[in-house]
Amino acid sequence: xxxxxxTFYSVIRRQGITRRSFHKFCxxxxxxxxxxxxxxxRIANALETKPRVPVIWMHGLECTCCSESFIRSAHPLVKDxxxxxxxxxxxxxxxxAAGHQAEAILEETRAKYKGQYVLAxxxxxxxxxxxxxxxxxxxxxxxxxxxxxxxxxxxxxxxxCASWGCVQAAxxxxxxxxxxxxxxxxxxxxxxxxxxxxxxxxxxxxxYITTFGKLPELDRQGRPKMFYSQRIHDKCYxxxxxxxxxxxxxxxxxxxxxxxxxxxxxxxxxxxxxxxxTVRWNGGVSFPIQSGHGCIGCSEDGFWDKGSFYDRLTxxxxxxxxxxADQIGMAAAGAVGAAVAAHAAVTAVKRLASKREDTKQDH
Amino acid sequence: xxxxxxxTSEAKPDLTxxxxxxxxxxxxxxxxVYVYEAPVRICHWxxxxxxxxxxxxxxxxxxxxxxxxxxxxxxxxxxxxxxxxFAAGQVLAVFFLARILWAFVGNHHSRQIFYIPVxxxxxxxxxxxxxxxxxxxxxxxxxxxxxxxxxQTAMFTGFTLFVAFMIVTGFALYSEGTGIDSWQHRLxxxxxxxxxxxxxxxxxHHLGMWALVMFVLVxxxxxxxxxxxxxQSIISxxxxxxxxxxx
Numbered sequence: 001x002x003x004x005x006x007t008f009y010s011v012i013r014r015q016g017i018t019r020r021s022f023h024k025f026c027x028x029x030x031x032x033x034x035x036x037x038x039x040x041x042r043i044a045n046a047l048e049t050k051p052r053v054p055v056i057w058m059h060g061l062e063c064t065c066c067s068e069s070f071i072r073s074a075h076p077l078v079k080d081x082x083x084x085x086x087x088x089x090x091x092x093x094x095x096x097a098a099g100h101q102a103e104a105i106l107e108e109t110r111a112k113y114k115g116q117y118v119l120a121x122x123x124x125x126x127x128x129x130x131x132x133x134x135x136x137x138x139x140x141x142x143x144x145x146x147x148x149x150x151x152x153x154x155x156x157x158x159x160x161c162a163s164w165g166c167v168q169a170a171x172x173x174x175x176x177x178x179x180x181x182x183x184x185x186x187x188x189x190x191x192x193x194x195x196x197x198x199x200x201x202x203x204x205x206x207x208y209i210t211t212f213g214k215l216p217e218l219d220r221q222g223r224p225k226m227f228y229s230q231r232i233h234d235k236c237y238x239x240x241x242x243x244x245x246x247x248x249x250x251x252x253x254x255x256x257x258x259x260x261x262x263x264x265x266x267x268x269x270x271x272x273x274x275x276x277x278t279v280r281w282n283g284g285v286s287f288p289i290q291s292g293h294g295c296i297g298c299s300e301d302g303f304w305d306k307g308s309f310y311d312r313l314t315x316x317x318x319x320x321x322x323x324x325a326d327q328i329g330m331a332a333a334g335a336v337g338a339a340v341a342a343h344a345a346v347t348a349v350k351r352l353a354s355k356r357e358d359t360k361q362d363h
Numbered sequence: 364x365x366x367x368x369x370x371t372s373e374a375k376p377d378l379t380x381x382x383x384x385x386x387x388x389x390x391x392x393x394x395x396v397y398v399y400e401a402p403v404r405i406c407h408w409x410x411x412x413x414x415x416x417x418x419x420x421x422x423x424x425x426x427x428x429x430x431x432x433x434x435x436x437x438x439x440x441x442x443x444x445x446x447x448x449f450a451a452g453q454v455l456a457v458f459f460l461a462r463i464l465w466a467f468v469g470n471h472h473s474r475q476i477f478y479i480p481v482x483x484x485x486x487x488x489x490x491x492x493x494x495x496x497x498x499x500x501x502x503x504x505x506x507x508x509x510x511x512x513x514x515q516t517a518m519f520t521g522f523t524l525f526v527a528f529m530i531v532t533g534f535a536l537y538s539e540g541t542g543i544d545s546w547q548h549r550l551x552x553x554x555x556x557x558x559x560x561x562x563x564x565x566x567x568h569h570l571g572m573w574a575l576v577m578f579v580l581v582x583x584x585x586x587x588x589x590x591x592x593x594x595q596s597i598i599s600x601x602x603x604x605x606x607x608x609x610x
Contacts, residue, residue: 164559219543220552221559229543245431245440255430264427270539271562301559313425314566325566326425329573336577340584343497347588350499 009048011084022047052084053210054109054117056148057091060141061134061168061177062123066159067093069196073203074283081203085210089117092136103137106144110151118209119152121145123161125183126168126175133175142183149184154215156190156205157181160298163193163223170304181222190215191222193274195298200279201227223273232269232295235277238262256292266310267294274299396508398472399604406462407601410526413455414575417529420448421572425565449537456530472509476518486512504593506608514585521578525571532568536561 012022023044030039059067071078071094082088089109092102109117123141126133131140149155157180160166168177181189192205205224208216216224233239241247242261249255249264263270269277272295276287288295294310297303307315313324323331399407423444431438466474480486493513495501505511510518535554538547539561558564590597596607 220555225543231539234540240435243442243445244435244438245428245442245444246435246438247427247430249430260430268562271560271565297560297562300562303560303562306560306562313569314562316566316570325569325573326422329570329576333573333576333580336580340580344584344588346499347592351592354502 006087007048007051008084009044011052012047015084052087053213054089054113055086055120055206056089056106056109056117056152057093057120057122058141058145058148059093059136060121060123060125060145060161061175062159062161064093064122065196066122066161066202067091069194069199070158070202071199072282073199075200076203076207078199078203081206086118086206106148110148114151116153117151118154118156119148119187120156120158121162121180122158124165124169124177124179126177127183128174128176133177145180145183149187152187154188154190154209155180155184156192156209157222158192158202159197160193160195160303163191163299164301164303166195167304170302188215189222190218190224193223193228193299195303197299198227198275198279198281201275227275227279228273228299230273230275230278232272232274232277232289236261236269236289237277238289259292262289262292262294264312265294266308266312268297268300268303268309269295272297272300394609395605395607397604398470398508398606399600400465400469400473401604402461402465403469403473404601404604406458406465409458410455410462413451413458414526414579416447416451417455418572418576420444420451421569424448425569452530452533452537455526456534459526459530475510475515476523479516479519489513490516504589506593506595508606511589517578517581517585521574521581525574525578529568529571529575532564532571536564536568 009022013019017025023040026044026047027040030036030043033039073081076085090102090105095102097105123134125131125140125142125145127142131142134141136144157163161168161177162180165173165177165179168175169179181191190205192202194201201224204227205216208224208226216226219225219229233242236242238259238261241259242263246258246260247255247264248260248262251265261267267289269289276295277289280287280290296309297306307313307322307324311324313326315322315324316328424441427441427444431440463477466477489505489512492501492505493511496504497513509515531551532554534547535551538545538551541547543552554564555561558567586597589595590599594609596605596609600606
């Protein structure tokens with residue numbers, strides 16, 4: 001892999017495209033975009049000189065499901081993303097180099113592309129016990145992360161782990177696993193949550209950054225708007241059944257076979273921001289709701305700590321009991337109702353008593 | 364006993380002579396006084412109806428009705444329930460805002476539910492008196508033209524704060540449907556900075572509903588009880604605006 005700056009042009013040539021075809025492409029692109037006659041040569045010049053964005057891909061506490069998802073991207077194909085669009089200089093899971101050689105690349109990239117490389121982080125650093133729950137290359141992962149983040153242009157936080165904390169940060173979070181944006185605070189961070197994120201969303205984010213040389217527009221929580229601005233519920237193909245009031249009441253009932261809304265089965269689609277219901281999975285084949293199971297909200301903050309995946313209402317874990325808002329509310333309202341009734345009864349008794357006293361005094 | 368009280372004079376009440384307010388001066392003399400101006404009363408009943416609609420429809424959104432039969436295109440049960448919820452929510456918000464505006468132009472009773480005079484020692488003394496009254500430790504109630512100090516405290520925390528919370532979280536949840544570019548999201552999207560997972564906002568909104576249920580229970584009970592026990596009109600005052608003292 002090495003760290004040689006390969007330009008887009010050299011990648012294009014390496015893939016067997018002639019210089020003549022390359023110039024045709026540049027002219028056609030300029031014409032179709034309605035640019036002036038000089039634009040074609042400018043595009044050619046940019047592609048010939050602009051180096052591909054170096055990417056360092058690191059792994060903290062994680063399960064590699066993000067990588068597994070990423071390598072299954074269909075549009076664009078992951079090989080195009082990895083081999084043509086970016087210069088993936090370091091990824092300890094899939095790189096050929098190992099040991100000192102691999103670690104040397106980190107130093108090299110940091111020195112050579114100071115402030116130019118993108119740091120993609122899969123997983124998160126555990127901070128407890130000085131970070132010793134995740135040792136990478138003989139050092140706590142959190143140290144490696146901080147060093148590499150120092151000179152990065154931007155950071156991509158892959159998956160629910162890097163974005164929110166995910167299962168290793170679920171209560172009681174013994175290793176104090178901490179999302180990236182709580183550790184690195186001085187760099188632009190783009191969150192791509194999901195467990196894992198959709199492959200096309202991952203490559204889509206990479207494509208955007210390499211094409212435009214900047215981060216896509218982010219929402220209030222640092223997620224790219226183009227993939228995370230709508231809930232699964234908003235674009236769900238079962239939404240008409242929700243609006244009609246047609247719900248699956250039990251697994252395997254008639255409604256389940258008819259494909260009714262899974263709202264009552266605890267589907268988290270109404271509170272989950274992701275592109276599953278539009279982009280879908282495995283090249284657009286299906287997504288959880290389409291295969292009959294509710295959304296578990298895997299791209300949302302703390303989704304492990306919200307009670308069962310199959311309950312509509314969230315469990316509230318205060319006072320050592322697990323009850324939902326209705327159970328707590330009804331109990332409290334019942335207590336108030338009983339108190340009101342008791343108070344009314346005492347009032348009535350007192351009133352009768354004082355009335356009797358009054359009448360006695362009157363006589 | 365109650366019925367024996369003669370109808371009160373229609374004489375224009377002299378506010379300075381009565382001089383009974385949250386400061387706690389006891390109402391003596393004149394039997395009726397104009398407390399709740401028309402906008403306050405209109406807001407009260409509009410809010411009451413909206414809150415009732417919001418509670419019923421809100422509960423049904425969290426726990427939907429049984430599945431309806433037929434084609435999805437022939438039914439719109441959940442749609443109508445949600446429409447009613449959103450419509451009532453917007454009505455409540457508008458009238459709540461109007462009520463805040465009226466606090467600036469209305470009489471001083473119209474401001475009572477928006478603050479607690481925490482710095483006034485006398486106020487807390489009267490709160491204590493009211494607590495003792497409700498705990499059956501005081502034989503005679505004090506008379507107030509507006510809210511009694513305990514009621515003012517309850518109205519501010521139990522109603523004003525909770526309703527404000529419900530309006531803010533409600534619009535934040537509504538913005539999930541209207542989208543990230545909507546004015547609702549621009550104004551109320553910060554709620555998701557506090558609770559990044561909107562599931563939590565749903566839960567808090569839900570708990571807020573139950574808190575308001577409790578408020579309504581106590582509010583209605585206290586109104587009926589005071590109407591009888593404190594020898595002053597409470598319920599009819601919210602219709603006519605006049606407070607009548609029966610002693």
